[in-house]
Structures are given as C-alpha cells and as structure tokens.
Amino acid sequence: MTINMIDIVNRVAPHAQGAYLEAFRQGGPLLAQHGITTPLRVAHFLAQALHETGGLTILRENMKYSAPRLTQIFGVGRHSAAVTAAEAAEIAGHPEKIAERVYGLGNPRKSRELGNTQPGDGFRYRGDGLLQTTGRGAHRRMGDACGLDFEGAPELVTAPEHALKPSLQEWTDNNLNAFADRNDIRTITRKINGGFNGLSDREDCFNRVWAIVKTGGQPAEPWEAGDADDRVKWLQEALNDLGANPRLVVDGRYGPATRRAVKDFQTIAGLVTDGIAGPVTEASIRLRLDTLR
Structure with missing residues (x-):
C-alpha cells in the first residue's frame, strides 16, 4: 500500500x-x-x-535541565549517574556540565556504555536526531552503517x-x-x-x-490488528494459571483484558502497577508459577 x-x-x-x-x-x-x-x-x-x-x-537534546528535573531523571535510584540534590543545584542550567556528568566521564559506567572516551563527549554526542542517537559509540556505529562520518x-x-x-x-x-x-x-x-x-x-x-x-479493512483497535505473539500467549496462559479473573483468551494479543490482568497480578505481587509485563513482572510471574508447581 x-x-x-x-x-x-x-x-x-x-x-x-x-x-x-x-x-x-x-x-x-x-x-x-x-x-x-x-x-x-x-x-x-x-x-x-x-x-x-x-x-x-x-533536533538535539539541549541538556538545560532544572535541579528538580535533574534529580527526577538522573537522580539516585533513577539513573546510573545518581545525581544528588546538592549536585543538581550546582550544575542545573549548565548543559555542558550536565551532559558530562550524566553521559560523559563524570559517569564512568554510562560513558563506557556509550563509548564516550574523551572530555566533552557527553555533550558533543548527546541525544541526536529522530531517535535521539546518544554517545560516541552509537554515532560511530550508525555512521559506519550509513557510510557517513557521524562521529566526526x-x-x-x-x-x-x-x-x-x-x-x-x-x-x-x-x-x-x-x-x-x-x-x-x-x-x-x-x-x-x-x-x-x-x-x-x-x-x-x-x-x-x-x-x-489504518485502512477501512483493519480493526479500529491496533492490538486486534497485530500478529499473534508467542510471548504474549505464554503470559496469558501464565496469568490464567495464577487465577486471572476473568480468564484470558489465549490469542497472543496484548489487549485491554491482558493489561488489566497484568495490573491485577502486579498489585498482588507488590510491584509497580503499570500493566507493563516487563522483565521484573515476568520474573515474578515465573517465580509464582515455580512455587505453585
């Protein structure tokens, strides 16, 4: 089409x-x-x-964060940078300092992950473009794949x-x-x-x-238009085994009923109730299933 x-x-x-x-x-x-x-x-x-x-x-991540926003995004327990309130107050409104602290050499773990090896790399290779390509390493990889010098x-x-x-x-x-x-x-x-x-x-x-x-021949709801997913089938079967009420139709589509069942399980398990069956929720489901078996 x-x-x-x-x-x-x-x-x-x-x-x-x-x-x-x-x-x-x-x-x-x-x-x-x-x-x-x-x-x-x-x-x-x-x-x-x-x-x-x-x-x-x-076009580019401007990095001009306020102190409250810094701690909300890059604070202790939220990001590997673990920016404290005192640090946030000191570097707030200074894009280059913020970028170096959270993406660059001021955050060794993240700088290694991003391939930021030189002073200033955090800001130079901050979020860039449509999917916010971040880091020297990603700029190099994408550049090599596209035949362009995005790193340089x-x-x-x-x-x-x-x-x-x-x-x-x-x-x-x-x-x-x-x-x-x-x-x-x-x-x-x-x-x-x-x-x-x-x-x-x-x-x-x-x-x-x-x-x-969406075209006229497609369902109004996108979850109905998607292909069946074996991982979602496993999730639906697992939630049924754990007592989903009402029981889920095992169709491999992550629709409203499946999301509600995930939220119900997260509430019971003491997890963040967001309806997202991420790694933590899936691990908890597997643990409960193993306990039952």
Whole structure:
C-alpha cells in the first residue's frame, strides 16, 4: 500500500522542524528500503520519533535541565549517574556540565556504555536526531552503517538529507518491524530507550498516527490488528494459571483484558502497577508459577 508520510507528519506534528519535514518529504525510497510500508510499522516508527523529539521539534537534546528535573531523571535510584540534590543545584542550567556528568566521564559506567572516551563527549554526542542517537559509540556505529562520518560530524545526523538514515538503521538493526507487526510497543520502546520511559506518551502518539493510517479493512483497535505473539500467549496462559479473573483468551494479543490482568497480578505481587509485563513482572510471574508447581 502507498502511505503519504509527509501528509501524516504534517497532521500529527504541526510544529515539526524543517529538517525533519524535508527528510520525510525525500524519504519515501529509504522508508521502503527499511520496510516501513504498512500501517502498523508506520504508526510505531512515527510514535517513537514523535516522543523522542517532542513532536519533531527537537533536533538535539539541549541538556538545560532544572535541579528538580535533574534529580527526577538522573537522580539516585533513577539513573546510573545518581545525581544528588546538592549536585543538581550546582550544575542545573549548565548543559555542558550536565551532559558530562550524566553521559560523559563524570559517569564512568554510562560513558563506557556509550563509548564516550574523551572530555566533552557527553555533550558533543548527546541525544541526536529522530531517535535521539546518544554517545560516541552509537554515532560511530550508525555512521559506519550509513557510510557517513557521524562521529566526526554529529551535526550530519539532523541534516535533511541524512536525518532518516540513523533512525532507520537502528530500527532495522533491532528488527523492530517484527515487533511492530505484533503491535509490541513495549519491546520497541525497550529496544530504543533501554527501558519503558515515556511509554504512555509513546502509546498516545501511536494512537494518533494509527487513527490516520489504518485502512477501512483493519480493526479500529491496533492490538486486534497485530500478529499473534508467542510471548504474549505464554503470559496469558501464565496469568490464567495464577487465577486471572476473568480468564484470558489465549490469542497472543496484548489487549485491554491482558493489561488489566497484568495490573491485577502486579498489585498482588507488590510491584509497580503499570500493566507493563516487563522483565521484573515476568520474573515474578515465573517465580509464582515455580512455587505453585
């Protein structure tokens, strides 16, 4: 099917940066090359990009965080940087200092993970482009894959002629079309973000795009349109074994009933009640099943 991507972008991101608009205007062949050609795939790709860029308004992460926001995102128990309230008060409003503290050499664990090896790398290789490519290592990998020097010139990531390339490469490297086909926004988010940060906003973005791209022959609800997922079947069977009430239909689709059952289990298990069957929830389910058996 033919999907008019620039028309969709104009409708869901009325304040989009010109560089992004031009990238999507030129990007039909590149999107097709990476298989972003079905309603579910388009909706999931755009949902992630919309969230990561604030509705396609952010080219680079500006790092100009206030002290409360710093502790909320990068504070003790929330991030490997473990920024204290005293530190936050000292570096708040100083983007270069913040970036070096949370992404650069001021956070050895994260700097190793991101490949930030030199002073200033935290800021130079901060979140960049449609999926907020972060770190010297990621810029190098995406650049090598795309045949461009993103490491030497990170500003190329947001140039109109290149802006889609690193995000689509990341999408393909993580095999995210397969998860989009199963309407698995949880796994897509975890692959891109490393966790489930902003999942509710990503879901809202997805729903806005889905309302535009779904065809007349498809279900109104995206979870009904996705392929069955064996992992979700296991989850549904496990929740039934643990007493889900009402019992779930084991169809491999993560719909409202499955989400409610996950929330019910999380409440009983003393977990965060968010309806997301992430690694902690799945581990707790397995432990309960082993206990029963």
